[in-house]
Amino acid sequence: MNRGWAWVVVVIAVLAVWIDIPKHQFSFPFDCPGICYRLGGQSTSIEIKTHLGLDLQGGTQLVLQLHPEKIPGGTTTNIDTLNQQTRIVIDRRINSLGVSEPVIEALGADKILLQLPGVSDLDQARKIATQQAFLEIKVPALDASGQVVSGQYVSLNPPLTGANLKPTFVEFQGSNNAPVVRFEFGSPDDARWVQLSKDFLQKPVQITLDGQQISAPVIQQVFTSGIGVISGNFTAASAKDLSTLLNSGALPVPLEIVQSSRVEPTLGLDSVHRSLVAGAIGLLLVALFMIAYYRLPGVIAVLALFFYTALTYAIFRLIPVTLTLAGIAGFILSIGMAVDANVLTFERVKEELRAGKTLRVALDEGRRRAFPSIFYSNAATILTALILFYFGTGTVKGFALTLMLGVIVSFFTAVFVTQMLLHGAIEYPSLRRRRLWGVEEKPTDGRGDGRTAAGATA
């Protein structure tokens, strides 16, 4: 393998380590949190950090089931469109709350996965996610003689809903500065609102949200525009919540929470800490074992293993892969598996050396003969990971993704980087002593080599 490739590997290693270094604990030159560049007058900076899953940083997760069959009057909109519209509405609501890095994903056609890091109040999460926010103005029911039936309201035909509202805002009215929500109908509902004030002058109309009455004011005068106010027993906060809900729009379809979970941030942090310790100890144990058993190739395998760990972690930070507890387990497991390709190769190399081959030939033969095993066994693991990724949700997906990336990267490091280092090592005469490669100084015959007498030619 030529020197050009060696430099490529070195550059990758340096880049990976640079990406891996936490950027927040230290003040770096140029004060840059990741990738920063300046083009003309514009400067861009992309922050590089490890994305922690909900189970590690704490927060709330909901799985929401869409119920299009519960839409009053039915619907002709297909489920994918409904799903997308619903996600847009929920996204707007969350944005106005200022939750950082929320996850809103479709989970199949009829479900939505919602993750709210940092939100620990399940009930608040439920309100954000499932409140329909369906505003409707109803008019009083009239008896045969045209008199108002007290306390009974009916929908207009077609119903006058909040579908055409312009952005609402909170106002303070009256002598006691009571908070109210001011709204304005857009065309053509503004004309209907004006008409309604003419038809029901001096009569009460009912303002409802999700079928519940908020207020039932009596119309005192004929309106001249689509503007109105909702007054109720609001506090400043509850008025703002209502305004936010109305501004985000109503959910197009009723939702049911089919799965909910909440993780406290302190418990999550504890898990991160423990998993990292476990990973470090695991890596150390494997490294010690490899060096003790394989000597020089063992040292090289350990170098490759650290390269592997640094590179995989860098890839996780770049993509970014959200690390969950299961994801860390997948990563730790892939460290163990990354060693396997090296073990396969080294065992082959030993066999070739024992059969009397020179180091260089033994290395090439070892790699060539170990390759099919490495390839097909990695393929089996990747296939399983793919299936886990396809069928799994949440935790399982995280595990599958880290395991899969880990196996792919380990394939690269074991087949490419280890080989390069091995070939590099035999350039030095002092490193060519057979004892360093774990075999006797004199080649033995093929007894341990295992080819039967009938066919001992290779």
Added chain:
Amino acid sequence: MLFRFVERKFWYFLLSAVLIVPGVFFLAIGGLKLGIEFKGGTLLDLRFANPPAVAELHDVFAGLGHPEAVIQGAEGGRMEVRTLTLDTTEVTKTDQTLKAKYPTFIDDNASSVSPSFSAELVTNAIRSIVAASILIVLLIAFAFREFGFGAFRYGIAAIIALLHDALLVLGLFAILGYFFNVEVDSLFVTAVLTIIGFSVHDTIVVFDRIRENLHLNRGEALNPVINFSIMQTLARSVITSLTVVLTLLALYLFGGYSMRTFALALIVGIISGTYSSIFNASQIVSLWQEIEDRIRHRGGRGQSGARATA
């Protein structure tokens, strides 16, 4: 020095049976306890500085309208409470009640799954295991395609080996579930699938060696070739498992409570996977060949001895 891996195959099959049968018994009597993910319900993981008595806590939940609550103490002042599915309002109410009643209540993790969703998760788990098995047979058949239809016997032997490992782990958890109420969740399904992947990984390495040796020793009988091949891959199989088990052991000992059952399932499965790849998988291929030869022999086609079908 050759170890007689193939000749003693019935002893190895017997050992596997001895290990698997008790687990299968507890599986059959419903020992495997499904977690809330798979049967629906709510799991509250409460943390106290100074936990109250189980009976007392049960009264609190009965007072909240959940007399069905099952309460278990866990390490570190934690209490696990399982109930029917609580909605988010009920969870919030429970939190408030606990905070008011117990000054030493710190916080809790809450997880609810509705029964309809859990049924879907079970279907998904079963589907993924079936899909994985089918893909693996195809992969092995492809890897050993030069054997023609003979390739499928390798595929099927690998599947029997992976069923061996999956059954052993399922059985172990049925026993743990029966005696210690250990529950299985989607993380456990993940562990089983990983074990399947790993078991095949191990088996492929041995089979690949058999294939290579069949090429190098054309005309040689199958059984001696299998013996050599297992000998040659033995060091690798043991060392690889050892390194993986080392990392998993670290995960088990230091990885924290929630990782423990997961790590345990993987450790047992991977050791079993190594055993089955050394002592079962190739022996099944050998047995298959012997049976085939015997049938042919009776049929009078006059093939003597187990011949490699390379």
